[in-house]
Amino acid sequence: MTKQVQQLDRVIIRFAGDSGDGMQLTGDRFTAGTAEFGNDLSTLPNFPAEIRAPAGTLPGVSSFQLHFADHDILTPGDAPNVLVAMNPAALKANLGDLPRGADIIANTDEFTKRNLQKVGYDANPLEDGSLAEWRLHAVPLTSLTVKALEGFDISKKDAERAKNMFALGLLSWLYHRPTEQTIAFLEQKFAKKPDIAKANIAAFQSGWNYGETTESFSVSYEVKPAQLAPGLYRNISGNQALAYGLVAASVQAKLPLFLGSYPITPASDILHELSKHKRFGVRTFQAEDEIAGVGAALGAAFGGALGVTTTSGPGVALKAETVGLAVTTELPLVIVDVQRAGPSTGMPTKTEQTDLLMAMFGRNGESPVPIVAPMSPSDCFDAAIEAARIAVKYRTPVMLLSDGYLANGSEPWRLPEISELPDISQEFTTAPNGEDGRFLPFKRDEETLARPWAIPGTPGLEHRIGGIEKADGTGNISYDPNNHDLMVRLRAAKIAGIDVPDLEVDDPDGDARVLVLGWGSTYGPIAAAARRIRREGGKVAHAHLRHLNPLPANTGEVLKHYDKVLLPEINLGQLALLLRARYLVDIISYNRVRGLPFKAEELAGVIQDVIDSD
């Protein structure tokens, strides 16, 4: 029997299971196949902070959502079309997000009385008719896998563990994904355990064949490749892009990279990634604490390195004093804050935009720091280079505000030509700049107000810097009131004068009266929401801030051009507070702080309400 093939323009799949079920790996491999096939895609992993929460419980559910399409897309999607539920907990935790009519593929083997009780099901939802409004495919994934692997020289436990590959095979058949890459991946991953490799490949192929033969699936789906801009692509997550951006910044600045860091979710992967790139001269230093991480980076910067520290909110709090020292000693430094839900420990694996005001003001004294925020996973690459550019050119610490959503989410990235990357190098000072051959470490460049960067080892420029207020020019300790006032203003003027590109507005017709403004990782959902409005004939303009300090020079002008400005943020209105104070413009805030990114549909509704209101 030839099965029917249905054409779709986009699909959202969510793989959900126990933390130990390998859902992140399954999602990653499906993503790789999808990327290779040429769809545009966007992913959203969602996992508990616990490494192995008790098996089969709701807190232990881990999921991976993938949105892929035959056109360019901006978000991992609002609501899944397909849920793969490896156990009752996965079903229960995710059913609420599933629209009526969506497909559910459930692993019946795990729907035992005990597992059902664990999550509070009195009856088996696969049998009691409660899922009648969805298309349920009840598949005994575990037993089918074990059966398929009979005769392999592996334990029953290992056979059962391969069920995620069976599921991946089934989904790969269902959506016509290429298989070669996954097979090659499994061969490589289990190179030292060939029996396990063969078993996983067999499970994967059995899953595919099951789809082909079983009557449970009568239709398969095709999503044509997307028409993306020509170029060479790869799939990349925000943390990986950020790490690559830092390596690229080091190359483009002609400075060795020194990373001082302390492990913290969700930033640790940047440390892991950079530690692999020692052949670029990258030194990674896992410090004894957050303070030592930034301290070592600052010490390395004093010695002429591109000093970087990576962390999340609680770590930024600990680093604050050292960042202040970098402000006053005017040394280049990049502080990466992969924001997560707070306050305090909060929800480490969940996303938020709540560190903006801490980045802006979280130090003693007048201590302005430039802030750059990437807009998408791949933009983390460019944003890292931009942060380093500002740091090196202006001799200042720079905050780079990523977040958990960008860090773990992924999307196709058109690789830049290396020749297109900006040259961000600056010369070290090697000759005296004062009268009589004296060196004045705080005599500033007239245009940028940056001070000279003279590193140890440079003869004749021996000098001392420190946290005590310095006399203009000489840098000697000074308690002179007027000098302090001058230095405070000079440091502020230096940051305010940083060359930042103008804010661009996306308004296809040019006559929208409502502007929706965003910053950082909300770019995807806001842009997708704006498209929805426009598809329905509505008019809305979208502008997105990548530089939060200083703001683009035309920001006030853009804001005042519109009747209404809507600002969605995953906080309680932090950017809105800054903009209202600075430009005296009323701003309509939309705030949700759920640890999750906005959904496009949700924002489209909010935008429509603003358009409709007088």
Next chain:
Amino acid sequence: MTELVNGKGLSLIPKTDAKQSLKDFKSDQEVRWCPGCGDYAILAAVQSFLPELGLRRENIVFVSGIGCSSRFPYYLNTYGFHSIHGRAPAIATGLAASRPDLSVWVVTGDGDALSIGGNHLIHALRRNVNLNILLFNNRIYGLTKGQYSPTSEVGKITKSTPMGSLDKPFNPISLAIGAEATFVARTLDSDRKHLQSVLREATAHRGTSLVEIYQNCNIFNDNAFEPMKDPDVRDDITLRLEHGQPIVSASKAVVRGANGGIQVVPRSEASEQDILVHDAHNPDPSVAFALSRLDEPAFEHVPVGIFRQVDRPAYDVLMAEQLDQAVERQGPGDLSELLMGGDTWRIG
């Protein structure tokens, strides 16, 4: 033991042929410690010692934290970084780990190094970062005007402890040995000759050298170390630690104790063969640790000199080796290759 003291600690640092003098190392800044402070003597000792090293001045960096002693870098005409409270070892670690061509010094005090910055100190020691750490121990907080410090004796009456302090003090030497330090020494601000001899060994040591310097704060804790300076008793209470030499003072000797430890006995009662001979290079730190406990609880006899001096690769060298190995194995970094490292596909 020449391999430990042959100047290997300075081998990666550029030398100068120019003749240097004390004057070359004085900055133009007015020294602003209280008159009579022990810091003056230490500064003068360091300034007159540095020319002896023959290093290029621009390759010397002094890093400090916060406290009276931490003003030190301002008075030396080298590169200097007066940082924030407790963090000097962390900042110096980043500098020394990335610049093996620098002679990096940390100047710190008992509050700075052992209280607010205790964590950074112990980790610098275990890593064996190439630093010379000068710990000025005056057993009091000076810059904040006289509170007890983590090395103050129990019962110390200060502004913050009017009924006496309750905390058991740290012994910096014991702490350093416990933290896997490779070079640990103690000296005295007023004994320039001894101080400079210890500095000589400390700079020759590649890795972290911790030098505790007893330093008098004549304002808030005057005469804290007076017995060690008093001509009538100092020779009796000072136990000189010299590698390969018996550990004795004028009237006392260190011998093996009955319980496996060591003890101090009148020199007249100890036969020559019973007196402990100092072995600073012993890989086992237990005797060095036992020596560090001899001044407890009272100030009856105090070992000074180098407690421990063992060879272990320095952190910067190990780090640089990994970078070299990576280049050997994979070739130098190529950005284009890095970006294309994953699964790629072409459109158009």
